[in-house]
Amino acid sequence: MTNTSHKVAFPVEKARRYLEPGPIVLVSSCWQGERNVMTLGWHTVMAFSPSLLGCVISAGNHSHELVRRSGECVINLPTTELTDTVIGIGNSSGAEVDKFERFDLTSEPAEQVAAPRIRECHAHFECRLVDDSLVERYDFFIWEVVSAQVAQTPAHPQTLHYTGDGVFMVAGEAIDRRSQFLPEML
């Protein structure tokens, strides 16, 4: 079980460790006193350094305007302990309800951005918008991770991976194949 009360700084250029496997994440944002959180499965790592992430946040989502206007967000990593919460967040709108209150989430101040972190999550990636050139056409935002914090245990959090149709794949075992890699590929 994730010990979410104690997290440590994590190198931003290693964000792929948690995000490349493709988990559902919770994106938190705020703008002019309004805050929101949404589920997101359409994201990708784009570069190590600077640490870049790309993601699609549809204009139909209440968070779209909040992240666009503030130019900030926090990408939080939930685990299976939060499965019901993840589903609840994905099936409600921030236009109608404060999801932090509704789902009993603890909002914490982030280090580098005004958007809040969600304490109950395993890891946080604080992001600043660096490229909005594809927002109009594809709702595609490119972020730089400017600060990251992770829980120290477990080493391999049991993340949720969405397949559509209400079905999630849950992260299984980790297999270490380091010995088969060229040194320069590690």
Added chain:
Amino acid sequence: MTNTSHKVAFPVEKARRYLEPGPIVLVSSCWQGERNVMTLGWHTVMAFSPSLLGCVISAGNHSHELVRRSGECVINLPTTELTDTVIGIGNSSGAEVDKFERFDLTSEPAEQVAAPRIRECHAHFECRLVDDSLVERYDFFIWEVVSAQVAQTPAHPQTLHYTGDGVFMVAGEAIDRRSQFLPEML
């Protein structure tokens, strides 16, 4: 175990079923008689219809020029049966070796593109390049899936999810939470 000898057509607008969970994929390509295959973990679904995918293929990869010049690729989905092959492909360069021969992969003609499919994989997503506006700056390609084929069993293939450092997370159990979703969110 995947029955890779028999695949059926799959609706392109449902590509997220296999790709949103974030698996490592094998990208096959060809250009002017040269073919190649590479491993890829930096990809995201971008739209349902047209079915769009975005991915980062570094200019340092031999495949970069092949996919850029041909404007085509096939995104193939390997499972844990191919773990050694996936690692071998990721740790060698198509500039030096024909990876289909080296790794004993069966090249099959695709339906809509000249790039070959890899028979040993669970699913194939045939892609055409629709937007290269971020290739110069981020090596980011946006593809339209124009045809897809999948093996019918197993329903939940055991995919590989890369975390860096030679460690993969293997897809675990599937959990069906359809009953908790609003009808319009399915």
